[in-house]
Amino acid sequence: MQPFTYQRATNADDAVRAAHARPAASQFIAGGTNLADYMKLGVLRPEQLVDINALADTGHGRIEVTEQGLRLGALVRMAEAQAHPAIRRDYPVISQALMLGASPQIRNMASLGGNILQRTRCEYFRETSWPCNKRAPGSGCAALEGLNREHAVLGTSEACIATYHGDFAQALIALDASVETVGPRGKRTLRFAELHRLPGTTPHVETVLEAGELITFITVPAGPHTRRSHYLKIRDRDSYQFALAAAAVALHMAGDVVQDARIALGGVATAPWRAHEAEAVLRGKPLDEAAAQQAAAVAFADAKGRAHNSFKLALGPQTVVRALMEAKTMQVST
């Protein structure tokens, strides 16, 4: 592992100041579950770590629930948010997505802010002897003609087909969440949907965050759809495994008729992925299996399979259909 200096920040401004001295060479560290792994592999090579865990004591470790929605401190741990009674009751898709991610130990460690910035598990990104445009820009993509069973079918480019593996992010993009940040140029609020970038020709640039910019809060607006929301994750083993395909859905129903539908797709795309066109297919119509299949087909209309991941062109839509039908039959208290 490359040597680094270590320092603790006491508050958000302190953290930004510490990172600002050497923005490109600095990394914030909270749970470390993703970063420490990638530092050991030599994939990430920060020269300075700024430990932001003390920010949990300055309001960034709190969960606030109001009639307007949720405000989640970026230092809240996955396990804590997952178990929160109001989140389980009123935003089940968030609780389920967190519960189905990682292992109990990792959920105790990983912060929500870190979770949404997790890096891909693409094996060619993880192993430094392979070409990888995300890790070493311009070196090529070993996954295009390699073992790409777990790779993306949506949002890909000729430079990168690495999957964005996070689950929580799919719940957030489905529920129109936002992130609050503080950076060298002050505070700003971003729509969660704007945070991640598609790989295009620059897969090494994964988000719109500037060097030294820190996520401080995640906000989720309330709405009539959040209680009837659901996360379905399909994977090779039943627990502690990344998704082959996943769907985050939220429905506002009037009887059998869909007033509003939200659909996001995990395990199949290069970034958190909202399927707006599929949602439009459902709106104003009774929700039955045929309608769900029609919407799912639209969600995957532009999907492109490779040598080993074409099964996702069938598995992905089936996952959407099942998630929608399960959400429809959820018992929801009002």
Added chain:
Amino acid sequence: MTEKRGDAVDVRLSINDKTYRLSLDPRASLLDALRDHVGLTGTKKGCDHGQCGACTVHLDGQRVLACLIFAAMAQGHAVTTIEGLAGRDGALHPMQRAFIDHDAFQCGYCTPGQIMSAVACVREGHAGTEADIREYMSGNLCRCAAYPNIVAAVAQAKREMEGA
């Protein structure tokens, strides 16, 4: 701060109710500090990448992976390892006893992590059913596949820990 890269950091760790003052490379994980600097080798290094659970310890009572925590980050927190689980008189914790009773291991390498994870699993209230135990113990791999015995051991220890 004026540290340079390569400088050691002074770290004070509280482990099993004892305080240790260490001078460490910032790159040292809590796992390396425990095994190589403090001499507590009960915590095992399996994958060293957060995938196997062999290094599970408790930080302020919560189960975590010592391989993914830089030792400096553990300062100010109470670390409990497998060596800190038995009573002061040496009496085994009910979970340790249950692993022996149910022969819940073969090679034993994953066992300290399994036991630390299992104690937390019970305390969290996640050992109510066999399905729950399997789900909430999924972060601890056993390549000998002693899983049925591990589930039985956790269920037995849960009854004893809760005084049933």
